[in-house]
Amino acid sequence: MAVSGLVRIVPTDDDMREITLHCECNGLKKPLTQCGKKQLGNYGEDLACLFLESKGLEILERNWRCSYGEVDIIAETDGMLALVEVKTRIADPDDVQINPELAVTFRKQNRYRKLALMYLSRQTKYDTVRFDVVSVKLTGECDARLRHYPCAYEWDE
Numbered sequence: 301m302a303v304s305g306l307v308r309i310v311p312t313d314d315d316m317r318e319i320t321l322h323c324e325c326n327g328l329k330k331p332l333t334q335c336g337k338k339q340l341g342n343y344g345e346d347l348a349c350l351f352l353e354s355k356g357l358e359i360l361e362r363n364w365r366c367s368y369g370e371v372d373i374i375a376e377t378d379g380m381l382a383l384v385e386v387k388t389r390i391a392d393p394d395d396v397q398i399n400p401e402l403a404v405t406f407r408k409q410n411r412y413r414k415l416a417l418m419y420l421s422r423q424t425k426y427d428t429v430r431f432d433v434v435s436v437k438l439t440g441e442c443d444a445r446l447r448h449y450p451c452a453y454e455w456d457e
Contacts, residue, residue: 318447344388344436344444345372351434351446357382368414373434380428382450383416388436401435401449409453429455 335343349359357375364371373384385408387400409431416429433452437445 317449318445320443320445340388340390340438341386344434344438345386347436347444347446348373348384348386348434351448352382352384355448364415364419366415366418368418369411371412371415371419374419375432376426379426380430381416381419381426382430382432383412383419384432384434385412385452386434386436388438390438392439395437398437399435400437401433401447401452404433404452413455 345362349362352373352375353359357377359373359375360381361374362372364374371383372386373382375382375384385404387403389398389400391398412431416431420426420429430451431453433449435447435449439445
């Protein structure tokens with residue numbers, strides 16, 4: 301992972317669905333404002349993995365690809381697969397109008413449903429899947445606010 305020196309994770313609620321995170325070094329070679337979408341996305345995924353692992357999820361795969369597209373993170377929790385879409389944005393800490401999770405559109409959800417079917421068809425260990433979203437709001441060079449939405453949407457919506 302590109303993130304080094306994790307200093308602290310501070311839950312903002314009892315369920316740890318939202319946290320603030322601080323690292324000593326953000327793992328990027330240039331300031332956030334000079335990074336491209338791919339670099340920011342990868343950095344957000346690094347942070348999301350740290351967050352999910354702190355919640356007890358086991359990361360199985362990152363950036364899994366097939367003909368339907370790519371899943372950011374595939375994790376296991378309680379014997380169930382979690383396909384996780386990570387959305388990352390740069391914002392001021394108090395900017396309530398920036399909600400990266402809103403970028404998970406109906407079209408993106410449908411793509412993840414197809415990806416889940418493809419992933420399930422290629423393995424035999426799991427037969428249950430949930431769809432999660434992790435929102436990453438980068439609020440400084442080494443600070444972020446993350447929100448986890450387990451079961452963000454269903455198979456049949």
